[in-house]
Amino acid sequence: MGVRNAGKTIREARIKAGLTQEQLSEGVCSVLSLSRIENGSAGVSPVTFQALMAHAGAPCEVYPIFASRTDFDCFYTLNRARFYLGSWQLSQAYEELNKLEEWNFADNKLYYQEYLYLNGQIQVRSGCADHHALYDLFSSALHITRPEIDYSDFHHLLLSIVEIELLIGVAQELLYLGKSDLCYNICSQIASYLANAEIDYLKKDYLYAEYAIVYTKYLLEIKDYKKALAIADHHRHKMVQNSEDSPLLELTFLTSVGYYHTGEMETAYIYFKNTFYAAHSIESYYASICRNYVSSEHIFVLDDYLSQMDDIPQITFPMKKAINTSDLTDGTYDFFSADVLTIGRLIHELRTEQGLSLTALCQGLCSKSKLSKIENDALQPDVFLTEALLQRLGISERGFTFWGSERESRLYELKFKLTHTRLLTNEQTENYLHQFHSLITKKDNTLMQRYTFDYNLLPSSPEECIQNLHTALAYTLPDFDIRFIYNYHLSHSELSILNNIGFQYRNIDGNKSKLYFAKLLDYLSVHSLDILFINNVFPLTLYKYEHSLYTQHHYHEAADLFTGSNHQLLKGNLATFGYFLFYYCQCLAECQQYEPATKFAHYACSIQELYELKPNSEVLKKYLWNDFSLHIS
Structure with missing residues (x-):
């Protein structure tokens, strides 16, 4: 079964929630538009689909059909902006958001609302926010869908993800403006709403975390330090x-402040130090914000090394002002318009833009005839074929979820757990893999590949391992030759397999290990890949390559791997960056570059501790002291 009908999915969610069309459409679109969506006579933009599903309390990942190419570009650019913002790369986030202005937000008020929210968050993270202006910005954005919202009583409303984010932003600005009681009221309602919301657990945890940042600041303001510590640390x-x-x-950082106010000074300083060095490693101004705060509040006496670290320069961004949205639509469109971009048409457009033949794209995934039918909308692809085709086109599928059959949904859930759940035990992994295997057949090439790899x-x-990895790769690329990687367009699974083959060779055949990693990095430089797809694969390539070179005692080569472009790439995945730096600083020490080795060791140890991997940090500190007399505080 292929991707399901959006209108049918929305209608099922509405009926299950016991809502009328009037209740579900409130703040999103007209009742007439919703009726047309549900009966299939109108299409629905992904952002509108997400808002309606969130109102229904149903899983609200977006639906992969677009009103036009501009609709897709706006949707995907917002995802890129969120990625950059999430990794504290504010200039890149700002540049992405400016593109939406050029496209007039695809004439969609919900894209514009999210655009305003993300611009506001850039102001917050830049450390130069005008709180009156930010309050007005977040309020104006919220009024696009909730013109009459009462901040003291909105618990009865059905909220979208962006509306929840905007309310959290409003609460924070109210706190800064001295209206702590109203901030508390909003926080309480948000906590209650999230407790009952049907949102996937990662998104819910993220929203809780954003709420916790504001609520912790409120608790510090009223001097309830124990509760502030408990909330922030949890x-x-x-x-x-x-x-x-x-x-x-x-x-x-808020956990650090909580420990300070509860008298645990040593622990407080450790959390502060970890925040500072981790932020400094990705060149985030947040490092300077934290150090300036503890200095101005006389919270800690900074150690000499930390106090002498360079300041990260502050970058300012022009504040956006809300415009009249009466000319923007609610995201519904004529389903029969020639501009509608189905998943098949999207694949066709991306393929032709990249000059790829049908044969080059579908190799090992499906027949040329089948791909042609998919592109012409004569055939709906299954969920996993769709993902692999998009990935081979350099696009990440993680920005939206595909709605398929019950079997596909269960397989997707299991794949998600195997991919996103950190520190699974072997028993848990085996259990998930057993369930996964029971749902697939040998004809499911991409799924068998995924199962064999995991x-x-x-x-x-x-x-x-190497033998099994080659077996996994052969499901889609039986005649693959790493020397000619440029001739291929590869999926996430295929690239991950090659990463791991190169890594496994490190103790068997160093030259083969270097060949695999060098070719993978060449592949990155030759092909046109989107940053969201790159971030899913290539930070791990760099870490595994660095680790392999260190294992083979090729210290100078490993030290040369940390270029400006590779640093930029690693910023997008802080945990992986920490692993990379763990070996990089050791290679610098082996090359007698002791000053940079000390700096990057501080980064590595702090990121390891940030992710609760203190044993790694202790091992690194001990090694650098015993072998090079380098002290890492």
């Missing part, structure tokens, strides 16, 4: 488990 730990970089730095991550000898 959600900090959740972000560690989910490898969610975006709120982690702020929650770790099963190979369980402990086994390097030789056995």
Whole structure:
């Protein structure tokens, strides 16, 4: 079964929630538009689909059909902006958002609302926010869908994800403007709403974390320090488990402040130090914000090394002002318009733009005839074929979820758990893999490849691993030759397999290991890949390559791997960056570059501790002291 009908999905969610069309459409679209969506006579933009599903209390990942190419570009650009914002790369986030202005937000008020929210968050993270102006910005954005909202009583409303985010932003600005009682009221209602909302657990944990940042600040304001510490530390730990970089730095710093106010000075300084060095490693101004705060409040006496670290320069961004949205639509469109971009048409457009033949794209995934039918909308692809085709086109599928059959949904859920759940035990992994295997057949090439790859991550000898990885790769690319990688367009699974083959060779054949990683980085430079797809694969390539070179004692080569472009790439995945730096600083020390080795070791140890991997930090500190007399505080 292929991707399901959006209108049918929305109608089922509405009926299950016991809502009328009037209740569901409130703040999103007209009742007439919703009626047309449900009966299939009108299409629905992904952002509108998400808002309606959120109102229905149903899983609200977006639906992959677009009103036009501009609709897709706006949707995907917002995802890119969120990625950059989440990794504290504010200039890049700002540049992405400016593109939406050129496209007039695809004439969609919900894209514009999210655009305003993200611009407001850039102001917040830049450290130069005008709180009156930010309050007005967040309020204006919220009034696009909720013109008559009462901040003291909105518990009865059905809210979208962006509306929840905007309310959290409003609450924070109210706190800064001295209206702590109203801030508390909003926080309480949001906590109650999230407790009962049907949102996927990663998104819910993220929203809770954003709420916790504001609520913790409120608790510090009223001097309820024990509760502030408990809230900040609980959600900090959740972000560690989910490898969610975006709120982690702020929650770790607030945990530090909480420990300080409860008298645990040594622990407080450790959390502060970890926040500072982690933020400094990705060149985030948040490092300077934290250090300036503890200095101005006389919270700590800074150690000499930390106090002498360079300031990260502050970058200012022009504040956006809300415009009249009466000319923007609610995201519904004529389903029979020639501009409608189905998933098949999207694949066709991306393929032709990249000059790819049908044969080159579908190799090992499906027949040329089948791909042609998919592109012409004569055939709906299954969920996993769709993902693989988009990935081979350099697009990440993680921005939206595909709605398929019950079997596909269960497989997707299992794949999601195997991919996103941090620190699974071998028993948990085997259990998920057993369930996964029971749902697939040998004809499911991409799924068999995924199963074989994931099963190979369980402990086994390097030789056995390499053999199994080649078996996994052969499901889609039986004649693959790493020397000619430029001739291929590869999916996430295929690239991950190659990453792991190169890594397994590190102790068997160093030259083969270097060949695989060098070719993978060449592939990155040759092909046109989107940053969201790159971030899912290539930070791991760099870490595994660095680790492999270190293992082979090729210290100078490993030291040369940390270029400006590779640093930019690693910023997008802080946890992986920490692993990379763990080996990079050791290579610098081996090359007698002791000053940079000391700086990057501080980064590495702090990121390891940020992610609750203190044993790694202790091992690194001990090694650098014993072998090079380098002291890492």
